[in-house]
Amino acid sequence: MIRLAGVGKTYEDGTVAVHELDLDVAAGELVVLVGPSGCGKSTTLKMINRLIEPTTGHIFIDGSDVTTVDPVHLRRGIGYVIQQIGLFPHQKILRNVMTVPLLYGESTATAKQRASELMDLVGLDPATYGERYPHELSGGQQQRVGVARALAADPPVLLMDEPFGAVDPVVRIRLQEEFLRLQRDLGKTVVLVTHDIDEAVKMGDRVAVFATGGRLAQFGTPAELLAHPADEFVEDFVGATRGLRRLTVTPIDRDHLEPLEGVTTGDLGSAIDVDATLEEALAAMLRDDKPVVGVKDGSQFVGVLTPAGIHRQLRESLR
Incomplete structure (x- = not known):
């Protein structure tokens, strides 16, 4: 244009x-x-x-x-x-x-x-x-x-x-x-x-x-x-x-999500959408004082994101 x-x-x-x-x-x-x-x-x-x-x-x-x-x-x-x-x-x-x-x-x-x-x-x-x-x-x-x-x-x-x-x-x-x-x-x-x-x-x-x-x-x-x-x-x-x-500019990558199985209910706070950013994911963990955050695609859970998953995604994006 x-x-x-x-x-x-x-x-x-x-x-x-x-x-x-x-x-x-x-x-x-x-x-x-x-x-x-x-x-x-x-x-x-x-x-x-x-x-x-x-x-x-x-x-x-x-x-x-x-x-x-x-x-x-x-x-x-x-x-x-x-x-x-x-x-x-x-x-x-x-x-x-x-x-x-x-x-x-x-x-x-x-x-x-x-x-x-x-x-x-x-x-x-x-x-x-x-x-x-x-x-x-x-x-x-x-x-x-x-x-x-x-x-x-x-x-x-x-x-x-x-x-x-x-x-x-x-x-x-x-x-x-x-x-x-x-x-x-x-x-x-x-x-x-x-x-x-x-x-x-x-x-x-x-x-x-x-x-x-x-x-x-x-x-x-x-x-x-x-x-x-x-x-x-x-x-x-x-x-x-x-x-x-x-x-703030890095969207969640599904490849860095972990399965929901094995995560206790007490570790899981509010869920965020799969289209959210890593900032929103980390903010949800801090807000809920939880070690992981659930990730949903519409009404369906697709996994959880951990601080280690955030770190891996950021590290890989530097390559």
Whole structure:
């Protein structure tokens, strides 16, 4: 869906913001750009919808070079969510979400119906919140409105620049989970920028780690990134706790389950789904103060997972 080929941005004073970037994002994929401040990740995002023009290289969306199309037309087909949200303060919430469909020439009735559906989708009852003004909503609610407005034209591509950075940690986690649910339902092609490695490995199908000077240091799945950092910079950036972070991105492997036979009832606490992560398995053991956790596929038990099984699975993934 999106391909960057040799894309670079050098400013007039000689500052290199992005250095010869090659990057691809598959249709329906959520790719996260992460790195320290000033490494070019937001610049890269803005070059995709030509808020910033690249100095070198080409950017393709669905096979078309974006530098050859009208930038206003291009942006109307790309959803864009920013940390500051950018809602119109003088317009009520429902009208804010209706903005893009109305720009496309939709009737007021059609735009209103679409806006109401999207407010429902992001967890805001249009009857309750549609007639309020932005200042009457919390930061987290405003961020949800920003996502709904970005989706209003049903764009195939969604660009998100630090979308959850302006809210407190508890709300941020809820927004992340809500957006992941939306992404599973809608299957948009998403490029998301963050400086938070925890957010990157939680949200991304793949993660692009940017180094200072606009250099792409590594591009891979969260599991690959945590298990096999490409260089010292990436290893330092993902941090000393990358072993723990691997638990969050590693799904349970049936091959490391042990049979239920021989496990006493007293050793077994609550059961988790076979699609859960190793983090969820370990959390269940600690929560129930049990040495094993049962694993179910639907209503059927398929085995138990022990701390030794978790260790074996993590060790094998390093090979």
